[in-house]
Amino acid sequence: MGKKVVEIITDTVQKDVSFLTDVSVKFVSLVKHGANRTPFKIVKSDNIGGVLDTMVIQSILIPKEQNFDALVANSNLNWLVDAKKENFEEYEEYGKYVQVPIEKFDQNSLGMVKLHDSGVWAVVGKIDKTHKVENALTLGKKELAKYMQIPVAPGNAIVAEVKYDPMPITFNEVFEKELYSFLDVVRGTLSQSSATHKQRRKGILGAFNAFRDFTLMGLDTIASKENTNKEDKELNKLDEKISQITEILKTLEKGGDTMLFKDNEEFEKAVSTYLEKRETEAKAKEDAKAKEEAELKAKTDAEAKVVEEAKAKEDAKAKEEAELKAKTDAETKVSKEKETLATLTEQLTTISSKVKELTEKQDKIGNQLTTIPATNGAEEKPVEKKDTKSVSVFSGILN
Amino acid sequence: MYTLKYDFKKKIVVKSEEERLVYGEVYVPYHLDSDEEAMTADEIKKMAHNFLKSGNINKIDINHNYEESGCVVVESFLVRGDNDPDNFVKGAWVIGANIIPDEHWEGVKKGDFNGFSFGGEAFAVPTKAIVNVAKRAAGETEESLNTNLVPIHSHEIALILDEQGRVLSGVVNEAFGHTHSINKISSTEKFLDHNHRVVLVNSNG
Numbered sequence: 303m304g305k306k307v308v309e310i311i312t313d314t315v316q317k318d319v320s321f322l323t324d325v326s327v328k329f330v331s332l333v334k335h336g337a338n339r340t341p342f343k344i345v346k347s348d349n350i351g352g353v354l355d356t357m358v359i360q361s362i363l364i365p366k367e368q369n370f371d372a373l374v375a376n377s378n379l380n381w382l383v384d385a386k387k388e389n390f391e392e393y394e395e396y397g398k399y400v401q402v403p404i405e406k407f408d409q410n411s412l413g414m415v416k417l418h419d420s421g422v423w424a425v426v427g428k429i430d431k432t433h434k435v436e437n438a439l440t441l442g443k444k445e446l447a448k449y450m451q452i453p454v455a456p457g458n459a460i461v462a463e464v465k466y467d468p469m470p471i472t473f474n475e476v477f478e479k480e481l482y483s484f485l486d487v488v489r490g491t492l493s494q495s496s497a498t499h500k501q502r503r504k505g506i507l508g509a510f511n512a513f514r515d516f517t518l519m520g521l522d523t524i525a526s527k528e529n530t531n532k533e534d535k536e537l538n539k540l541d542e543k544i545s546q547i548t549e550i551l552k553t554l555e556k557g558g559d560t561m562l563f564k565d566n567e568e569f570e571k572a573v574s575t576y577l578e579k580r581e582t583e584a585k586a587k588e589d590a591k592a593k594e595e596a597e598l599k600a601k602t603d604a605e606a607k608v609v610e611e612a613k614a615k616e617d618a619k620a621k622e623e624a625e626l627k628a629k630t631d632a633e634t635k636v637s638k639e640k641e642t643l644a645t646l647t648e649q650l651t652t653i654s655s656k657v658k659e660l661t662e663k664q665d666k667i668g669n670q671l672t673t674i675p676a677t678n679g680a681e682e683k684p685v686e687k688k689d690t691k692s693v694s695v696f697s698g699i700l701n
Numbered sequence: 702m703y704t705l706k707y708d709f710k711k712k713i714v715v716k717s718e719e720e721r722l723v724y725g726e727v728y729v730p731y732h733l734d735s736d737e738e739a740m741t742a743d744e745i746k747k748m749a750h751n752f753l754k755s756g757n758i759n760k761i762d763i764n765h766n767y768e769e770s771g772c773v774v775v776e777s778f779l780v781r782g783d784n785d786p787d788n789f790v791k792g793a794w795v796i797g798a799n800i801i802p803d804e805h806w807e808g809v810k811k812g813d814f815n816g817f818s819f820g821g822e823a824f825a826v827p828t829k830a831i832v833n834v835a836k837r838a839a840g841e842t843e844e845s846l847n848t849n850l851v852p853i854h855s856h857e858i859a860l861i862l863d864e865q866g867r868v869l870s871g872v873v874n875e876a877f878g879h880t881h882s883i884n885k886i887s888s889t890e891k892f893l894d895h896n897h898r899v900v901l902v903n904s905n906g
Contacts, residue, residue: 312833315864319832320738320825325748327821329762330727330796332772332805335735335885336816431852 359385359439360407360425362399363519365511368420370399379418385439393522396421396515406433414523421512425523477520484513488569518580721800722775723809725817730792733832737865738825742792746779749794753777761798763805765820771802811847812896815888835862835886835901842873842889842897850893851877858883858899 362385364370374382389400404412404425411428429435487509491502727749728734730742740748752760753774761772776797780789789795796817800806808814838860844853860871860883871883881889881896888898 311835311837313836315832315834317733317737317830317832317834317864318827319733319830320736320827321744322738322740322823322825323744325740325744325819325821325823327727327748327752327757327760327819329760329765329767329820330752330774330798331762331765331818331820332770332798332800332808332814333764333818334813334815335887336725336818431848 357426359401363423365396365421365515421515423519480516484509721806724797726793726795727817728794729790745794773799775799834864845895847895
């Protein structure tokens with residue numbers, strides 16, 4: 303991520319300036335613009351940069367036999383003490399503590415990180431820029447080094463760039479590493495001639511459970527990611543994954559003590575059978591979920607229709623009421639106008655008669671002289687009225 | 702006569718969301734400030750040492766109000782080399798401050814606080830100096846930090862400056878349907894609850 307900078311072009315001038323000496327600082331201030339005019343430059347404290355610098359934990363996946371509080375208390379996972387535990391999703395073999403809804407993540411950044419060898423994993427990713435998340439758990443350097451990206455198609459080798467590690471980490475690589483770890487345990491346990499049947503059984507099943515948990519967590523995470531992307535390809539991916547497991551299992555060398563499984567073929571079959579069972583269950587669950595969703599949608603649609611009809615009825619009623627009100631208002635207005643007109647007519651009649659009376663009086667006076675009394679004690683002065691014809695200001699109205 | 706370098710170098714603050722830390726240069730040697738004043742590296746060293754010797758780690762105020770803000774100086778150092786990995790200028794006094802109060806941390810994120818300044822007592826010795834002054838500047842702003850209203854983004858800007866480094870005119874292009882005015886070269890003005898810091902580098906070398 304390159305720094306954004308603004309280049310300047312300078313010129314040299316001679317200036318009167320002052321040099322400060324013997325400065326005694328009383329306070330350093332946080333200010334909008336620093337005295338020397340250059341701003342804070344913001345970078346991340348871990349100096350990793352790029353896609354990994356804000357990796358937020360989406361969820362923490364813990365095998366069923368593990369206890370979250372015990373893990374936090376007794377291992378190097380004590381930094382998870384602030385993890386939220388209220389959003390817990392229970393799966394067949396493991397539990398998921400959801401920290402941030404998966405929809406808030408940039409789907410292309412989602413990945414998995416192994417937090418502890420006891421089979422504790424985390425789904426991590428970058429928060430999508432359109433969302434805001436507060437108080438989220440983030441990954442430290444140590445965990446980031448183990449980050450792997452989860453591709454939509456598990457068989458494709460999609461690379462997670464890790465700046466300080468030139469080797470790309472892929473889902474396949476991590477998957478194979480987990481698988482070979484499991485196989486190592488199987489080989490090692492079977493080759494220990496002194497081990498009892500019970501010890502072998504415990505060792506192999508423990509490793510198998512850890513591998514199974516990882517596989518299921520990975521597959522479920524891929525499925526969640528696909529769901530979020532609105533892509534319905536879970537079963538195809540599962541098929542691919544099963545084929546991949548089967549292929550790898552074929553490479554298992556024969557030999558050793560076969561107390562637990564007669565031969566590798568039987569072991570391979572056991573794994574395949576188990577995963578096929580999981581596939582069937584997953585499909586059944588998916589079908590049930592789809593049915594439930596369809597029913598819910600039908601119910602919602604029906605409810606929406608009822609609401610829509612009620613709204614239409616209400617709108618029609620409101621319209622009718624509005625029309626009625628408009629009509630009533632119009633009638634009231636006409637009635638009021640009539641009343642006003644009658645009052646005006648009456649007043650007009652009165653005024654007309656008064657004007658008529660005044661006009662008659664004026665006509666009688668005719669050309670007679672009148673006298674205006676002086677108001678300041680001066681001599682009274684006669685004024686001649688020159689125009690003998692009177693014009694009524696109401697003539698326009700009267701005519 | 703002194704030769705003052707007025708070449709804007711990167712000033713850096715390292716910020717950690719979890720730890721609420723900011724790192725910045727309090728003062729840089731031979732750089733004119735907005736009052737046309739400057740300091741030598743030796744004077745800066747003396748100033749930095751005296752500040753800590755007096756036990757002033759709580760003496761961080763807000764906009765020179767001379768009241769302790771609750772922020773604390775957790776690191777203090779003088780930049781020793783020319784090629785500091787964080788691009789601090791050689792001889793500068795840098796402090797790392799823990800911005801503890803929520804409202805001040807919000808201020809850092811929203812761009813209300815973009816740098817450090819100091820308040821105190823000093824003698825000023827007038828002199829004549831040859832100074833490199835910025836005439837024009839162009840490039841891209843820092844990305845916004847506060848995404849409450851607008852997603853993270855930056856703007857392209859072009860500035861014409863006077864001899865005192867003040868902005869005579871500035872153009873900020875539009876992004877996400879808005880732009881900003883710019884009155885000082887260190888950052889744009891705030892709009893839609895965010896601003897952008899401007900880091901200047903001298904293209905003359």
